[in-house]
Amino acid sequence: MSAAPMDDRAESIRMIRDSAAAVAPPGGELKRVRDLRFQDPGFDAGVFRQMGEMGWIGLRLPEALGGAGLGLGEACALAEELGAGLVPEPLIPAMLSAGLLAAAGGKGALPVLLAGEVVVLTAWQEHPDTLEVPGTPDASRRFLPMAAGADFFLVPQQEGGRLALYELSAARSAVTVERTQDGGNLGMLTPNLREATKLADDIGPALAEALDEAALLTGAYLLGGMERAFAMTLDYLRTRQQFGRIIGTFQALQHRAADVKMQIALTRASIESAAAALDAGASGDARRAAVSRAKARAADAAMRVTRECIQLHGGIGYTDQYDVGLYLRKAMVLTNQYGSAALHRRRFMAVSPKVEE
Template structure:
């Protein structure tokens, strides 16, 4: 167990390392990835693995660093501020659901396995039979896999367990759905696609989804704080009627309101991370994560 001083030092070092890896203002690489078939840099994704970031919140027994949500969120804030398009949160989510050789390959950056968990309409899919595994084959569909065109394989949730399906397997169709920021989602259709069935603990999945939601909230906070910093800089330099527009009272009031919202957002995020790291009861932890994610959204 880390002392509070050790924890603060860990967070500082993580922030410094991430800021060196993804410097603010260096957006040429990010822009270059927009609207491309894959949409991110696989070599940079491997560098993240080399840094040990994919295992940051995983227990040491699973090959991770055994750190908490406070450290994980600190890292994601910096990555969000730099607008990194690499699918970091989905990578860590998948790692949470893996064991053995697939987990080792994921943490080492040798393979990219992305979770495919969402069905377009859960109640409708259930009536239609949903995505299911039978005799080593998977049939069904999943949607909204972030940056899914870059995956080597998918972790597909089924009532029978977690199906590991190669992206280039027969019976797999990937439809790339572009997003406004130049990235994409992948919608997947499986027609008797060959799969390996892995055990899936519903509690582990629920905890992993909570961590992913909190990580996403932290990434978005990094985006918002950097956008606010750029806005303040613009208010100081843009002139109208011979004076900086930041001197206009109406814009000052709007800036103050934004600053307050960011402060409330950070307080909610920090509280949720602390609640998770303190081992709070499941209901309390999920409520805290939901508050942070709702404020982020």
Template sequence: MSVAADRSENLRMIRDSAGAVVPPGDLRRVRALRSGAPGIDRDVWREMCAMGWPGLRLPEAEGGSGLGMAEFCALVEELGRGLVPEPLIQGAFAARLLRGEALEALLAGERIVLPAWQERAGAIAAGRDAALRDGRVTGRKLFVPMASCADAFLVTTHDGLALVRADAPGVSLEIAGTQDGGHFGTLSLDDAPAEAVAAATEDAVDEALDEAALALAAYLLGAMERSFALTLDYLCTRRQFGRPIGSFQALQHRAADLGIQIALTRASVESAAATLDSAGPAAPRAAAVSRAKARAATASMLVTRQAIQLHGAIGYTDEADIGLYLRKAMVLANLHGSAAEHRARYARLLPETDHD
């Protein structure tokens, strides 16, 4: 079997494996978990770990599968279709930086470790205002997704990374609900005991952040594709003036425009994944990620908003599944860098790349 055929088979199997967690068209589990703590199902998380998902990008020598970003993006795209709330992207981010027992516990599903790196809204780079001294950390981190489910946090500081137990003295967590029924956490650390993660360099953190940003773009791609499919189905079944409303030319034009946005996003995400999987300079890799994340953030908001409008009044009700996709896009569009931040970074990097 050729390398291309082998990789195509890997992608197919990964997408199929996601069906165990994302039953096609069934959002009852997602609805049941909304607006409560911890907002995830631990059994589902352990199932994800049993399938090796958090370690998909890790070398086999470190307990991972040794696969690339193309495979990881294919996986999280399927999770985006089903609006899966379990923090796989954040867990995989942490797994890329951990070693030893902490990594083993994460990969085994025994602990959920979430990175706490953000200090301002829409940021791309890790904030490093927190201080790590003599095994204790002090600082404040914002916008930690699904923070209440964490057993520990991987905290960025100007002295390196620190692993902090969620129940350690000096740790406090303030939870704020989000539009999609999930939550963000504000993590405050006051001389909290911590374990330094010496193996993680600043470059490694930056690479992990870019991988998480691209994975989030893939998740948004899956969400917008599913919302588009629901909309097309509605246009074909809802009748007005004796015929399906999908036969009206004006609505066909709007649907075609949304299809183009989705196709452009897919091309951008797949191109960025291929760039990250190649051994190349840092600047083109970061530029490809920024292009994909900016497009996914903008397109996901456009597609899901238009999907609501094309559904008419029913789209605005909580009972309609289509509204869940808009709410998810509203929450995730700015996570791991807003579209504006990524466009600005792409513009800074453009002179150093061969990208158009």
């Protein structure tokens, strides 16, 4: 690859990061996030519309379908910045849905979804901790993030050995919503496809790719969160005094901070490597191995880093009023979305020998 395209790509990623400041201000101001916790729908529809106006929902779609035509390098950079700000709007689930609607030929709610005027969630999951999509007719679909604010649902259903895609209005759906640790919500949908519109006969391959991308973007979001939590912790270690000394000068705390920094660096390397592999056209087992390695690393590291950050803060870190705890709460919710660390390790072990061959 020549230097010019590499420079152009770096500039594109930098601009994406800068644009995130519109909804995730640098410095970690979390008042907006706190105000939305444990409220319905758990996010700001106006901010979601702003995401559409900036082209984020369609960032991965081709320009012919109204998207920006950018790669996973840019998408992961955006997710990372949003994770640093704990942005609650369901951008990653919306991007997944946009990919399926594009695979269906741009039918249904795609134009209004890309504009951020509606929230479309894909109801694909029937069982905990899986990336398999049975598409069982009439089966309940679970773990829908921010379902309290959905306008439409996409429902994959098994028909003749293929996964057909239906679009269902939330107003005509039976949805049960439960609160999550971070103040958001998860929904369970009991689909009534008699009220739905069929959009495509087979979206199985597109859905598998979309789930992989959602898993990788979730890993990037977790990376942003752990980096911000660590930055807050370093600030605390540099200012808090005990026994007349700055606690950051204590060797035991320095060793723990160094370990946290290493976990973050390894996670970044995994996320960026996977994004580069997918942007370069990795497919099949190579694609799955790259994604699973990155998501497993991010999920494990996010829990380890945020817990360690709270402990390094001492007693104040355990109070809900102190912001560092919000990052642990978010990690507790997101580490299992689109596959837990254990699931992705199993998948990596299953496919990596085939990649080496």
